[in-house]
Amino acid sequence: MELTGNNYPRFNVFESRSSSPALWRINMKQVKDYYLLHGFAVLVLASLLGCATQAPHATSVTYLGNCGFLYANEKDKVLVDPFGTEYGNFFHLPSSNTLSQVNRSRPPFDGIDLLLITHIHGDHYTPSLVEEFLKNNSNTRAVLPPQVLKDMQKKCGDFTKISAQIISPELKMNESRKLRVNDVELTVVRMQHGARRDISKVPSSEYTEYEKTENYGYIFTIGKKKVFHQGDGCLKLNEEVINAIGDVDFGHLSFFDWDVTSFDILKNKLHANWVIFMHGTIPGEEFKREAFKETYPKLIKFEKELDCKDFRERLAL
Numbered sequence: 001m002e003l004t005g006n007n008y009p010r011f012n013v014f015e016s017r018s019s020s021p022a023l024w025r026i027n028m029k030q031v032k033d034y035y036l037l038h039g040f041a042v043l044v045l046a047s048l049l050g051c052a053t054q055a056p057h058a059t060s061v062t063y064l065g066n067c068g069f070l071y072a073n074e075k076d077k078v079l080v081d082p083f084g085t086e087y088g089n090f091f092h093l094p095s096s097n098t099l100s101q102v103n104r105s106r107p108p109f110d111g112i113d114l115l116l117i118t119h120i121h122g123d124h125y126t127p128s129l130v131e132e133f134l135k136n137n138s139n140t141r142a143v144l145p146p147q148v149l150k151d152m153q154k155k156c157g158d159f160t161k162i163s164a165q166i167i168s169p170e171l172k173m174n175e176s177r178k179l180r181v182n183d184v185e186l187t188v189v190r191m192q193h194g195a196r197r198d199i200s201k202v203p204s205s206e207y208t209e210y211e212k213t214e215n216y217g218y219i220f221t222i223g224k225k226k227v228f229h230q231g232d233g234c235l236k237l238n239e240e241v242i243n244a245i246g247d248v249d250f251g252h253l254s255f256f257d258w259d260v261t262s263f264d265i266l267k268n269k270l271h272a273n274w275v276i277f278m279h280g281t282i283p284g285e286e287f288k289r290e291a292f293k294e295t296y297p298k299l300i301k302f303e304k305e306l307d308c309k310d311f312r313e314r315l316a317l
């Protein structure tokens with residue numbers, strides 16, 4: 001089906017917590033009376049709970065910055081790439097306040113079941129922050145590529161204290177592994193990191209240093225909804241992986257895929273109901289591409305860090 005302005009599904013089934021229409025229907029007199037009665041305790045509680053005050057049966061997505069997202073329902077919480085600290089002059093990285101909220105397990109970052117790291121690049125991963133997080137959250141399990149594991153073994157002073165929490169499957173290009181970790185169903189798949197050429201048929205001995213980056217994509221289930229996060233995997237260069245994924249509910253359009261072709265892969269091949277924009281640039285490089293201007297209005301955008309949206313049901317396409 002060709003997607004046009006008329007038949008493209010409207011995103012009226014998700015709500016942004018920060019702009020709930022119900023809130024605006026309360027008149028100012030009611031607001032004044034309410035706070036006189038309850039003082040500022042309500043405000044303080046609301047700010048502390050944040051996305052923890054989740055609507056029943058919804059899957060919530062909280063944006064941290066760059067490719068960092070928290071996906072949650074009443075039962076499970078999965079955190080992907082929350083610790084980017086490099087290339088902040090070009091990408092919208094999480095602020096130090098957000099990083100500290102994550103590492104101090106402030107709601108909604110409490111009780112994380114799974115921490116997923118897609119690859120070693122500094123805008124997605126910082127070893128000391130992963131180490132600190134796992135030390136503070138002994139029930140959390142982390143899944144990450146062997147390249148990241150080796151980097152952590154080298155750089156983390158207390159690695160032995162967290163090693164049992166880490167799962168790091170060795171995968172060849174296009175290979176995948178199904179896991180069940182902390183009760184979350186997960187498929188880990190090795191994808192080619194965005195690059196100038198397709199290396200799916202190139203022997204690994206001929207990869208350049210950059211092409212040797214082990215980029216893991218993750219497909220996992222939260223409630224009954226399937227999330228696909230590709231890290232820096234380019235959708236156009238990973239045809240074999242894409243063909244094997246099946247339908248998903250959430251997909252992401254990212255740095256290496258700012259065009260209609262990639263959007264169509266998510267929409268028409270993976271049948272993603274919600275396509276979320278990630279990995280935007282500060283100078284707005286994406287908007288210099290004509291092909292992206294057409295795609296951008298169709299994406300779900302998070303305006304600022306820690307914004308949270310609830311997604312309730314799948315729309316019929």
Ligand SMILES: [Zn+2]
Nearest residue numbers: 119121193232
């Ligand atoms: Zn990267």
